[in-house]
Amino acid sequence: MIEKRPRIAFLGTGAQGASTGADFALAGHDVTFIEQWPDHVEAIRENGITVNLPTETINARVPALHLCQVAEVKEPFDIVFIVVKAYDTKWACQLIEPYLAPDGLVVGLQNGMTHEDIATIVGRKRAIGAVIEIASNMWVPGTTNRQNGRDTSWFAMGALDPETQDRVEAVAELLRCTGTVEVTDDIRSAKWMKLVVNAAELIPSAIVNMALADAARAPGMLEVMREAGYEAMRAALADGSKIVPIIGMPPVTTNDPERYVDRIFEEVLQTFSQEDTLTTSLQDWRKGRRAEVKEVNGWVVDILAAHGQTAPVNERVVQVALEIEKGRLEARPENAELLIDALRSARPQR
Numbered sequence: 001m002i003e004k005r006p007r008i009a010f011l012g013t014g015a016q017g018a019s020t021g022a023d024f025a026l027a028g029h030d031v032t033f034i035e036q037w038p039d040h041v042e043a044i045r046e047n048g049i050t051v052n053l054p055t056e057t058i059n060a061r062v063p064a065l066h067l068c069q070v071a072e073v074k075e076p077f078d079i080v081f082i083v084v085k086a087y088d089t090k091w092a093c094q095l096i097e098p099y100l101a102p103d104g105l106v107v108g109l110q111n112g113m114t115h116e117d118i119a120t121i122v123g124r125k126r127a128i129g130a131v132i133e134i135a136s137n138m139w140v141p142g143t144t145n146r147q148n149g150r151d152t153s154w155f156a157m158g159a160l161d162p163e164t165q166d167r168v169e170a171v172a173e174l175l176r177c178t179g180t181v182e183v184t185d186d187i188r189s190a191k192w193m194k195l196v197v198n199a200a201e202l203i204p205s206a207i208v209n210m211a212l213a214d215a216a217r218a219p220g221m222l223e224v225m226r227e228a229g230y231e232a233m234r235a236a237l238a239d240g241s242k243i244v245p246i247i248g249m250p251p252v253t254t255n256d257p258e259r260y261v262d263r264i265f266e267e268v269l270q271t272f273s274q275e276d277t278l279t280t281s282l283q284d285w286r287k288g289r290r291a292e293v294k295e296v297n298g299w300v301v302d303i304l305a306a307h308g309q310t311a312p313v314n315e316r317v318v319q320v321a322l323e324i325e326k327g328r329l330e331a332r333p334e335n336a337e338l339l340i341d342a343l344r345s346a347r348p349q350r
Helices: 015-026 038-047 067-072 086-099 115-122 162-175 187-207 212-217 221-238 257-271 280-286 293-306 312-325 333-349
Strands: 007-011 030-035 049-052 057-060 064-066 077-082 100-109 127-133 136-140 143-146 154-159 180-183
Touching: 007 015, 007 086, 015 030, 015 049, 015 057, 015 077, 015 100, 015 136, 015 143, 030 038, 030 067, 038 064, 064 067, 067 086, 077 086, 086 100, 086 115, 086 293, 100 115, 100 162, 115 127, 115 187, 127 162, 127 187, 154 162, 154 187, 162 180, 187 212, 187 221, 187 257, 187 280, 187 293, 187 312, 187 333, 212 221, 212 257, 221 257, 221 293, 221 312, 221 333, 293 312, 312 333
Parallel strands: 007 030, 007 077, 030 064, 049 143, 077 100, 100 127, 154 180
Antiparallel strands: 049 057, 127 154, 136 143
16 A cells, blocks of 8 residues: 555656646655656756746755666655656656556556556556646756646546555545646546547647647637547547546536537636647647657547548648658648648538
């Protein structure tokens, strides 16, 4: 069982991991950062981790390890929060698994359906899925800018194995130092609902190189983003997921999946983002990194294909995004027309 003061690691301390991990440190928890950006590790060691919140700036002193120093860990971790990109999940879990206590837990604070990847490495009884809703960015080592206060930061958590579900609340209580945390017995559906809104917002707004709010106001783009979400919802239902409320929304009162997509997308725009919020995908591209294209929009395409259905808007999003990542196309507002063309072809199928 998890002891009163568990040994905790945050594996991945970019914008999201660093801001939540800083709250853990200031709450007095035994927390260690493990990070792949060398300059970031050195900045944290020298000056601590600084988090700029909407109404305050905090600084926490946290032990920070380079990836190569994980091999020096002597005492195993009781809880590991994985906060790396979805496509980095498996290797991150392989890295940390030898340093996880026999009854330790791995929590995936990530976009995408990464809970199954975690389970394949550490086992289903040690895997906890999670949903995270925070807007933040990081451009320089040692400092993260969190655009949500703790009152508008939201998480959901649930075990993959029913035998582990009674341990989730203890982990959730730890996470409540940084935001609202709900425990669910259907984390798979909750993860799908987050992927629905991610499919609508992350890559589409990055393709047109705009802040999320600006992209949603650009001519034709709101319809494109909603259609990407509608396709994702169809994929979720085809995959056996239920429509469940997330990010603090009230219980579902509509039987129309598309209306629910509209509601959840509107909630993200109004509550969980600001006028200048850049999605994590656009931040990745501006840093020269690849984004979670296949893990979000590509997932929708693949799931619907497996059920004999198509996802023309998400398919176009993936195609355009990969061209941008290959350097064959530039992320720019004019790309909206490429997505709108896909929307026009999709509507006759509905």
